[in-house]
Amino acid sequence: MNVKQFINYDLLILFKIQSSKKDCHQxxxxxxxxxSAHNISVIKNEKVILDNIEIEIKKNDFLTIIxxxxxxxxxxxxxxxxxxxxxxxxxxxxxxxxxxxxxxxINIINTMPMSVQNFITVRKKFDxxxxxxxxxxxxxxxxxxxxxxxxxxxxxxxxxxxxxxLNNPELLILDEPAQNLDISGQIYFYNLLQxxxxxxxxxxxxxxxxxxxxxxxxxxxxxxxxxICCIGxxxxxxxxxxxxxxxxxxxANIMAVYQHSNEIKKVQHNNTITGE
Amino acid sequence: MVFGFLxxxxxxxxxxxxxxxxxxxxxVALALGIIVISFNKIKIDLHAILFGDILTVSSNxxxxxxxxxxxxxxxxxxxxxxxxxxxxxxxxxxxxxxNPLYMNLLLTSVLTIVVALSLQIIGLLLITAMLIxxxxxxxxxxxxPGIMVVIxxxxxxxxxxxxxxxxxxxxxxxxxxxxxxSAVLFFLSHFFGKFLKKE
Numbered sequence: 155m156n157v158k159q160f161i162n163y164d165l166l167i168l169f170k171i172q173s174s175k176k177d178c179h180q181x182x183x184x185x186x187x188x189x190s191a192h193n194i195s196v197i198k199n200e201k202v203i204l205d206n207i208e209i210e211i212k213k214n215d216f217l218t219i220i221x222x223x224x225x226x227x228x229x230x231x232x233x234x235x236x237x238x239x240x241x242x243x244x245x246x247x248x249x250x251x252x253x254x255x256x257x258x259x260i261n262i263i264n265t266m267p268m269s270v271q272n273f274i275t276v277r278k279k280f281d282x283x284x285x286x287x288x289x290x291x292x293x294x295x296x297x298x299x300x301x302x303x304x305x306x307x308x309x310x311x312x313x314x315x316x317x318x319x320l321n322n323p324e325l326l327i328l329d330e331p332a333q334n335l336d337i338s339g340q341i342y343f344y345n346l347l348q349x350x351x352x353x354x355x356x357x358x359x360x361x362x363x364x365x366x367x368x369x370x371x372x373x374x375x376x377x378x379x380x381x382i383c384c385i386g387x388x389x390x391x392x393x394x395x396x397x398x399x400x401x402x403x404x405x406a407n408i409m410a411v412y413q414h415s416n417e418i419k420k421v422q423h424n425n426t427i428t429g430e
Numbered sequence: 431m432v433f434g435f436l437x438x439x440x441x442x443x444x445x446x447x448x449x450x451x452x453x454x455x456x457x458v459a460l461a462l463g464i465i466v467i468s469f470n471k472i473k474i475d476l477h478a479i480l481f482g483d484i485l486t487v488s489s490n491x492x493x494x495x496x497x498x499x500x501x502x503x504x505x506x507x508x509x510x511x512x513x514x515x516x517x518x519x520x521x522x523x524x525x526x527x528x529n530p531l532y533m534n535l536l537l538t539s540v541l542t543i544v545v546a547l548s549l550q551i552i553g554l555l556l557i558t559a560m561l562i563x564x565x566x567x568x569x570x571x572x573x574x575p576g577i578m579v580v581i582x583x584x585x586x587x588x589x590x591x592x593x594x595x596x597x598x599x600x601x602x603x604x605x606x607x608x609x610x611x612s613a614v615l616f617f618l619s620h621f622f623g624k625f626l627k628k629e
Binding site: 235237253255257260261262263265266267268269272273276277301317 | 511512514515517518519521522524525526528569572573574575578
């Protein structure tokens with residue numbers, strides 16, 4: 155074996171490595187996910203909380219996570235936002251991904267003197283136009299000078315939503331956003347959320363128990379019980395045996411009814427559009 | 431300082447409420463301190479530590495205070511919005527890339543500096559009063575956290591000046607005199623705060 159051959163061989167290997175790197179890079183780019191989790195597992199106090207979770211959120215996705223209490227829904231959100239480091243697996247984010255996070259509630263002390271305006275703008279970089287847009291979108295103009303401690307539940311949720319929207323996020327993460335509201339408050343909030351989703355074209359990842367209310371707006375449903383039970387469009391999910399075994403037949407039937415009425419609405423909607 | 435960090439560490443575990451922890455740690459610290467003093471053969475004026483004596487402050491102390499207060503103000507000013515957000519809600523702060531533990535550590539350190547500095551002037555027992563009363567007084571009068579800090583500082587300064595003046599005039603101990611003045615302001619603000627809100 156002469157030197158020339160040796161060098162050629164070396165170059166060949168080098169070339170192969172580079173090309174495989176390129177392949178890998180292209181693969182990652184081609185998925186164009188905003189954020190994705192691969193083989194995420196979390197074990198806490200010898201209990202498996204998340205088992206090999208695989209999840210991906212693309213542009214303009216609307217994914218709702220459902221599941222019983224203790225299913226690891228909030229933990230999954232925490233892993234995605236890197237509050238919590240999973241025991242294994244990795245999270246891949248688009249570079250400079252802007253995430254807006256809306257918690258279920260905040261435990262602010264009642265004696266804290268703070269107005270709504272002060273709260274939504276603290277430690278945020280924003281311009282005047284996006285501020286005004288957010289205020290009108292979330293309908294908080296009337297309460298902008300009120301103190302946080304006197305807000306009602308529905309007002310507080312809208313203020314939290316406004317804060318999460320202020321830096322024009324590409325991905326909005328919501329953790330049971332309508333948990334503390336009464337039924338009309340929930341409907342109002344989800345309608346508001348959907349109009350923002352349609353208007354802004356952002357991606358939404360939400361944990362919610364009110365599946366019957368978000369049925370119309372959500373694109374995909376992920377059913378989580380420490381592992382991924384099923385994932386798919388809301389219509390498919392309700393027919394999935396794992397979903398039925400988890401929530402019972404009655405729940406699945408209720409969903410089916412809701413879908414039915416939603417589909418009718420959609421048809422009517424389409425008709426009016428074509429009519430115009 | 432050690433107790434400050436011990437408090438933080440125990441608070442993180444969240445097994446007890448912070449009020450309970452504060453009660454336990456403050457009294458343990460005080461008891462340990464008195465025991466240590468009793469072992470020392472050098473005579474330390476316990477009365478001065480507990481109640482303070484503004485007349486024993488030397489010009490070196492004053493320079494030390496300038497430096498300490500300077501650092502305290504700088505630290506707070508540069509981290510003001512982060513501190514505020516952590517106070518409002520820790521999860522929200524985490525979502526925006528703040529480490530709440532770091533912020534709490536910072537606040538505890540600043541508090542320790544302030545307590546160590548004012549120990550000599552108003553004494554151990556009255557420091558807590560001076561930390562809380564001006565802020566509580568200001569709370570009645572303001573609607574924003576930033577203004578609250580400014581107003582409570584002004585109230586603090588005002589009560590120190592009036593308190594010392596009264597103590598000189600009537601020959602009563604300076605520390606308690608300062609606290610009583612600030613307490614009077616507190617009740618006044620409470621009364622007038624209600625009065626203002628009615629209107």
